Amino acid sequence: MNEDREKMSDGFNLGLDNKGNGATVRPAGSRVRVIGSLFAGIFSARLEKSAPRIRLAAWVFLGVYGIIAGKLLDFGLRPDPPASVKRAAADAIAAARPDLLDRNGELLVTDIKVMSVFAEPRRIIDKDEAVELLTAVLPDVDAHELRERLGSRKGFVWVKRAVTPKQQQEVYHLGLPGVGFLPANKRVYPNGPVAAHVLGFANLDGIGISGLEKYIDGQGLADLHGAGFSLAPVTTSLDLQATYAVRDELARGIAKFKAKAGAAAILEVNTGEVVAMASLPDYDPNSPADALDPNHINRLSVGVYEMGSTFKAISIAMALDLGKIKLHSRIDARDSLRYGHFTIHDFHATHRVLSVPEVFTYSSNIGAARMALMVGVEGHKAFLGKMGQLGRLRTELAESAEPLVPKNWGELNTMTIAFGQGLSVAPLQAMMAVAALANGGLLVTPTFLKRSEEDAKKDAPRVVKAETSEAMRYLMRLNAEIGTAKIADIKGYFVGGKTGTADKIVHGHYSKDKVLTTFMAVLPADKPKYLFLTLLDEPQGLPETAGYRTAAWNAGQVTGKIIERTGPLLGIPPRIDLPTQPFPLLAKLGYAEANVPAHGGRAH
Amino acid sequence: MVRILNMLAIAALIGSAIYAYTIKYETIFHAETIVKLQHEIKLEQDQIGTLRAEWAHLTRPERIQALADRFLDLQPVALNQIVRAEVLPGKAPRVDAIGRKLGALGLAEPTNTPRDAALDAAVSSTPPR
Numbered sequence: 001m002n003e004d005r006e007k008m009s010d011g012f013n014l015g016l017d018n019k020g021n022g023a024t025v026r027p028a029g030s031r032v033r034v035i036g037s038l039f040a041g042i043f044s045a046r047l048e049k050s051a052p053r054i055r056l057a058a059w060v061f062l063g064v065y066g067i068i069a070g071k072l073l074d075f076g077l078r079p080d081p082p083a084s085v086k087r088a089a090a091d092a093i094a095a096a097r098p099d100l101l102d103r104n105g106e107l108l109v110t111d112i113k114v115m116s117v118f119a120e121p122r123r124i125i126d127k128d129e130a131v132e133l134l135t136a137v138l139p140d141v142d143a144h145e146l147r148e149r150l151g152s153r154k155g156f157v158w159v160k161r162a163v164t165p166k167q168q169q170e171v172y173h174l175g176l177p178g179v180g181f182l183p184a185n186k187r188v189y190p191n192g193p194v195a196a197h198v199l200g201f202a203n204l205d206g207i208g209i210s211g212l213e214k215y216i217d218g219q220g221l222a223d224l225h226g227a228g229f230s231l232a233p234v235t236t237s238l239d240l241q242a243t244y245a246v247r248d249e250l251a252r253g254i255a256k257f258k259a260k261a262g263a264a265a266i267l268e269v270n271t272g273e274v275v276a277m278a279s280l281p282d283y284d285p286n287s288p289a290d291a292l293d294p295n296h297i298n299r300l301s302v303g304v305y306e307m308g309s310t311f312k313a314i315s316i317a318m319a320l321d322l323g324k325i326k327l328h329s330r331i332d333a334r335d336s337l338r339y340g341h342f343t344i345h346d347f348h349a350t351h352r353v354l355s356v357p358e359v360f361t362y363s364s365n366i367g368a369a370r371m372a373l374m375v376g377v378e379g380h381k382a383f384l385g386k387m388g389q390l391g392r393l394r395t396e397l398a399e400s401a402e403p404l405v406p407k408n409w410g411e412l413n414t415m416t417i418a419f420g421q422g423l424s425v426a427p428l429q430a431m432m433a434v435a436a437l438a439n440g441g442l443l444v445t446p447t448f449l450k451r452s453e454e455d456a457k458k459d460a461p462r463v464v465k466a467e468t469s470e471a472m473r474y475l476m477r478l479n480a481e482i483g484t485a486k487i488a489d490i491k492g493y494f495v496g497g498k499t500g501t502a503d504k505i506v507h508g509h510y511s512k513d514k515v516l517t518t519f520m521a522v523l524p525a526d527k528p529k530y531l532f533l534t535l536l537d538e539p540q541g542l543p544e545t546a547g548y549r550t551a552a553w554n555a556g557q558v559t560g561k562i563i564e565r566t567g568p569l570l571g572i573p574p575r576i577d578l579p580t581q582p583f584p585l586l587a588k589l590g591y592a593e594a595n596v597p598a599h600g601g602r603a604h
Numbered sequence: 605m606v607r608i609l610n611m612l613a614i615a616a617l618i619g620s621a622i623y624a625y626t627i628k629y630e631t632i633f634h635a636e637t638i639v640k641l642q643h644e645i646k647l648e649q650d651q652i653g654t655l656r657a658e659w660a661h662l663t664r665p666e667r668i669q670a671l672a673d674r675f676l677d678l679q680p681v682a683l684n685q686i687v688r689a690e691v692l693p694g695k696a697p698r699v700d701a702i703g704r705k706l707g708a709l710g711l712a713e714p715t716n717t718p719r720d721a722a723l724d725a726a727v728s729s730t731p732p733r
Contacts (some may be wrong), residue, residue: 009716110657114651183650188661191661194665244665244666491684492683492684568686573686574684574686
């Protein structure tokens with residue numbers, strides 16, 4: 001065995017081993033021999049040595065493969081690094097927002113994809129050159145500011161948002177490293193200023209700032225989108241065509257009567273939907289900086305005004321509903337009403353005893369004040385509170401104003417508030433109350449989203465009796481037949497209406513020549529569907545209005561135009577024959593004359 | 605025998621490996637196609653969105669009214685121009701106006717032109733054979 005091993009060792013070591021010829025080398029010295037024996041030890045092919053060697057090799061390989069496997073596992077388990085700049089910029093991109101549609105599915109607001117140029121300052125080699133080239137292509141980027149931004153240590157900066165395809169091509173051809181494009185959502189309002197106050201606007205980052213845009217942000221839609229749901233469009237209550245028509249007629253009215261500002265709206269009385277709304281002057285949400293101008297506020301919900309005689313409708317309804325008066329009751333309006341050193345006059349003074357319908361059609365301040373006095377201060381307060389006139393009206397629009405309620409509400413306040421002075425409310429709020437008087441007595445909160453009648457009436461509180469509501473409809477119809485609202489009595493529509501002219505308060509005193517005129521009309525008066533409101537701020541008397549600046553001449557006329565134009569758009573069929581029994585409840589109660597059309601009267 | 609089995613096993617191994625790789629590459633190919641198609645769909649959707657916005661912008665009432673005022677000889681619809689369908693008059697009975705006119709001309713009646721009279725005479729005066 002030993003011999004064989006010797007031979008094998010010789011054969012394997014090919015002479016490197018000195019075992020075989022050790023005798024010849026030995027004289028060269030013992031050091032050589034030691035080295036030689038070491039080599040012999042390492043490269044020996046003897047079997048007793050090969051087993052641990054193989055084991056060693058196996059361990060080494062096992063170790064290497066173990067490391068590789070471990071590393072693979074490590075790579076597999078490690079969360080993805082923020083590899084692409086897209087991910088880093090994901091939160092910088094405007095989130096997708098749902099479209100807003102009008103009630104017929106017309107597009108009001110939508111997102112479009114636009115390319116935005118971004119830069120990664122760390123990857124830009126020559127920043128000055130980059131600034132020079134970029135500003136040459138994008139002339140409206142400020143060079144100084146861009147240089148500053150590129151000099152920052154941020155990983156991502158916007159160069160310019162929303163570039164045109166041509167600019168994108170040009171930037172692309174610059175071939176700058178570290179400059180790229182990202183598709184971003186841009187909010188567009190195709191109709192410009194139409195319905196701007198309702199829609200509001202969103203900023204460049206896709207965050208709603210005002211109006212419905214802000215409201216939908218509060219509904220958690222952005223989170224839904226983040227979770228991978230596609231955003232369903234939001235259907236608003238607006239009718240685009242009607243909204244445009246209202247705005248157009250209002251603009252004409254403002255120009256004609258040289259008013260400072262104006263507002264108009266159409267409210268669906270049964271569902272509370274705001275079908276059309278305009279407040280002028282307004283702004284284009286595509287350039288939202290204009291929205292900050294305080295003159296561009298939404299006068300229907302942010303402005304508070306003394307509504308003037310339109311408030312008499314509420315006062316009369318209150319007295320009727322609480323049973324203090326009946327339609328046949330007589331109210332003494334022979335003399336001006338004195339209270340302390342204040343005197344209440346009638347604008348259309350009659351100096352006689354008036355019936356309740358006459359108080360309404362002559363718009364008698366004295367009559368309304370006397371009715372409120374019958375109810376008393378506390379009752380008046382409670383009724384107005386019930387009608388939602390003393391608290392802030394909350395709709396989907398975040399912009400709203402608290403009404404200006406007198407701090408010390410005495411008898412005099414009750415008397416003046418009865419005919420619309422001394423209490424400032426948002427016009428939309430007053431519309432809500434008048435809508436409740438018209439629709440049968442349910443106080444339906446206005447909404448800017450599409451809503452069904454069942455939903456609206458589900459939790460609408462009853463504020464007046466159905467008979468009171470019908471009496472108010474009769475009074476408004478009568479007013480359009482023979483009273484102050486004659487000008488808006490559009491033939492073919494059974495219109496009812498009420499005017500309101502309030503002197504404006506200038507430096508704490510009621511101005512003699514500055515007025516705010518309002519007009520409310522219900523249509524059709526026997527079975528109301530829509531309530532129209534027009535409000536003009538400081539309209540001027542014209543020769544053709546005989547110099548009058550009262551509501552009937554201006555706001556009434558504008559409302560008439562609006563009714564004429566939007567009636568067909570809203571699908572109200574004109575009636576050749578007026579209804580024969582428009583007020584059946586009143587007839588049952590013994591007021592048969594309510595169903596007989598009245599003629600004559602005066603125009604104011 | 606054992607050798608043949610070995611050969612078969614190796615062949616099966618190679619075959620299954622080829623098959624597995626084919627499937628793998630096909631999967632990758634399909635996955636890439638899906639990504640590509642999704643990208644295209646997204647692009648199309650974005651374009652549809654843009655076109656919808658453009659359409660809404662072009663058909664906005666303000667613009668249509670301005671164009672209509674300029675190019676159309678129309679006026680706003682008046683309320684007395686709108687009637688209910690049941691108010692419309694019923695369809696009149698069908699009248700053949702042209703036929704009636706022709707009838708009134710009397711074309712169908714016998715005439716006494718000379719040629720006709722001669723023909724009549726000839727017919728009546730033909731002697732029996």
